[in-house]
Amino acid sequence: MNCPYVRRAAEVPAYSPANHTGTSNQRVIGRETVGAQRVEVLLGTITRGHGALPHAHPDLEQASCLLAGAGIGEVAGRQRRLEAGDWSFNPMGVFHRFEVVSDEPVQVMVVYAPPYSENPNAALTATGADDPRCHARDDSVRDVPQHEAPAGLPHYHGVLARPVITRDTVGARHLDIRALSLDADGGAQAHAIPGTEQVLYLQQGAIHGEINGQPFRAGARDWVFVPEGGTLHFQAGGGPCRAILVRAHDG
Structure with missing residues (x-):
């Protein structure tokens, strides 16, 4: 597809x-x-x-x-x-x-x-x-934490999201990046985030769904792009998945 x-x-x-x-x-x-x-x-x-x-x-x-x-x-x-x-x-x-x-x-x-x-x-x-x-040393610059506790994510189910690059972890202004672990039946209900572009990088497993009403399938080492304000929903492809979710906004 x-x-x-x-x-x-x-x-x-x-x-x-x-x-x-x-x-x-x-x-x-x-x-x-x-x-x-x-x-x-x-x-x-x-x-x-x-x-x-x-x-x-x-x-x-x-x-x-x-x-x-x-x-x-x-x-x-x-x-x-x-x-x-x-x-x-x-x-x-x-x-x-x-x-x-x-x-x-x-x-x-x-x-x-x-x-x-x-x-x-x-x-x-x-x-x-x-x-x-x-x-030049700048003590305001923070190392990325490697072991932040994962938690749920709005609009997602069967997913644990570990904060990586966020305002809270490193003071990011434009980026919000989380490492996702999806169950075999995990996924995301249809949602849109105004003023934000999203990228999903699939490290393991497969997903299928729709972006702005257009069907898609993605597997390991694929990148999925969601345009600004685009509507996304997807489901894991029958097995566990690992992915990186990138969100970029004005800050």
Whole structure:
């Protein structure tokens, strides 16, 4: 079943992003793929010893989830080892960098809100290794909690949602990201969220439902996009599911 709201990485070309080395990105959710205006989601592949050079985004938030491999992330002068399943969050205007340390390439899901689209005016780059902005400590920047207690989610049933990137966890202004665990009969009743775009990334299992009255099916490693104010309902495909729910709004 073809549906313009269901996207796969194989459907989009790869490109080499600015301010990175050894990196290949695929923009799965963006203006040119689904007409997104509030959110952009990339799948990045990065080889050992490479990654993101020190830079900052003055007008957008960035969240990243490692899907495979391991690396060292630095945000606001603080370093942290990240492995598969870990999240990081880069607030507006905060310098950050990332380097792969695993032999296997890193695969990473990157979320921007508002969309980045490789706009050179949306990034500040370091002037060199001694640029004080790269190492400036900012104690207001919080690490993403890894073990927040899951809870229910309005409009959903048979689902536990663990807060990851939210206003409460890291002070996010535009992003609300939760890790979902769905029972075999879990799903969501028809609902719409004004002023918000949504993305579901299926990590395990399958779902089927409708977006704005258009039927869709999605399986593991598929992205499902819900346009601003769009009506979504879905049901698990007969087995347990794991998914990441991204919501982007004005803040």
